[in-house]
Amino acid sequence: LRFCSHCGHGLSRDIPPDDNRARYLCHHCGSVHYQNPLMVVGTIPVWQNRILLCRRAIEPRYNTWTLPAGFMELDESTAQGALRETREESGARIELGALFTVIDVPEVNQVHFYFLAEALGPDLDPGPESLEARFYDESEIPWDNMSFQTVSTTLRHFLEDRRKGHFDVHHYALPRH
Amino acid sequence: LRFCSHCGHGLSRDIPPDDNRARYLCHHCGSVHYQNPLMVVGTIPVWQNRILLCRRAIEPRYNTWTLPAGFMELDESTAQGALRETREESGARIELGALFTVIDVPEVNQVHFYFLAEALGPDLDPGPESLEARFYDESEIPWDNMSFQTVSTTLRHFLEDRRKGHFDVHHYALPRH
Numbered sequence: 001l002r003f004c005s006h007c008g009h010g011l012s013r014d015i016p017p018d019d020n021r022a023r024y025l026c027h028h029c030g031s032v033h034y035q036n037p038l039m040v041v042g043t044i045p046v047w048q049n050r051i052l053l054c055r056r057a058i059e060p061r062y063n064t065w066t067l068p069a070g071f072m073e074l075d076e077s078t079a080q081g082a083l084r085e086t087r088e089e090s091g092a093r094i095e096l097g098a099l100f101t102v103i104d105v106p107e108v109n110q111v112h113f114y115f116l117a118e119a120l121g122p123d124l125d126p127g128p129e130s131l132e133a134r135f136y137d138e139s140e141i142p143w144d145n146m147s148f149q150t151v152s153t154t155l156r157h158f159l160e161d162r163r164k165g166h167f168d169v170h171h172y173a174l175p176r177h
Numbered sequence: 178l179r180f181c182s183h184c185g186h187g188l189s190r191d192i193p194p195d196d197n198r199a200r201y202l203c204h205h206c207g208s209v210h211y212q213n214p215l216m217v218v219g220t221i222p223v224w225q226n227r228i229l230l231c232r233r234a235i236e237p238r239y240n241t242w243t244l245p246a247g248f249m250e251l252d253e254s255t256a257q258g259a260l261r262e263t264r265e266e267s268g269a270r271i272e273l274g275a276l277f278t279v280i281d282v283p284e285v286n287q288v289h290f291y292f293l294a295e296a297l298g299p300d301l302d303p304g305p306e307s308l309e310a311r312f313y314d315e316s317e318i319p320w321d322n323m324s325f326q327t328v329s330t331t332l333r334h335f336l337e338d339r340r341k342g343h344f345d346v347h348h349y350a351l352p353r354h
């Protein structure tokens with residue numbers, strides 16, 4: 001951040017009064033420009049025991065397989081965002097289930113949420129962010145070409161809980177590298 | 178947002194190529210300025226069955242009782258943020274437990290997280306954001322002077338689960354008004 005988004009003047013880096021860490025401050029209009037972590041929301045859509053994965057058409061991790069997910073937007077809940085991202089990236093019509101994983105990724109200042117979901121049919125219509133979308137049997141999952149650790153760990157927890165016949169909420173943090 | 182934080186030029190409101198909603202765009206340097214929901218992280222600290230509440234020294238909801246919580250910062254996990262906020266607002270030394278509530282508040286573009294926590298002693302040292310901090314017995318909780326619905330619903334779930342002897346993760350959304 002170099003310029004104040006309210007008045008256009010140059011910003012400086014200082015600890016505001018009544019605060020305890022450096023922020024981007026505008027000494028012209030007095031505004032403080034906070035920076036905060038972002039949320040990523042997605043689903044684990046299932047059709048007849050098969051799991052929906054999308055092949056990424058965008059960087060980072062172009063051409064790797066992922067669960068449908070993306071940045072949460074204003075004016076939506078985590079569940080609404082997860083539903084929207086699933087529709088945009090795969091075209092799947094789904095019924096959303098419970099929150100399943102909550103994953104801290106402090107290295108990139110993100111928290112990821114994945115929801116259980118039932119596909120209402122096998123039809124898919126991948127959007128511009130996906131090269132391809134398809135349902136995978138557990139034995140076919142392309143583990144050696146997955147997009148992110150948030151996705152592969154969510155899938156492993158899902159398969160493990162499905163074997164147990166009981167889905168719990170899993171909260172964990174990915175280690176920093 | 179009126180000015181580009183990268184180059185200082187005026188922003189316009191447009192749908193970028195490959196996007197599907199209006200964003201703040203800089204036609205001078207080409208940057209897109211996204212706006213996203215924020216996370217609030219806090220705890221339910223318990224000492225000998227009594228629950229820690231803080232009386233707010235700041236707006237909004239000045240002088241109402243709250244669980245220690247605040248905005249998640251960069252370079253921390255939800256758990257680290259919850260621990261930091263508890264220390265800053267109450268001075269309590271705590272051992273963090275499991276994630277307990279995840280609450281969507283789409284009306285204000287926030288998601289709130291509360292963690293279970295055990296206080297390691299009765300000593301408190303409220304910071305500048307609290308007028309007072311004290312441990313409340315269940316029968317004394319000031320229900321008619323609570324800060325936010327995220328706090329009162331988290332407390333009700335906590336007391337209910339404590340009676341059951343089993344704490345589950347609770348995910349829900351507050352209704353819009």
Ligand SMILES: [Zn+2]
Pocket residue numbers: 004005006007008009026027028029030031
């Ligand atoms: Zn300014």
Ligand SMILES: [Zn+2]
Pocket residue numbers: 181182183184185186203204205206207208
């Ligand atoms: Zn610019």
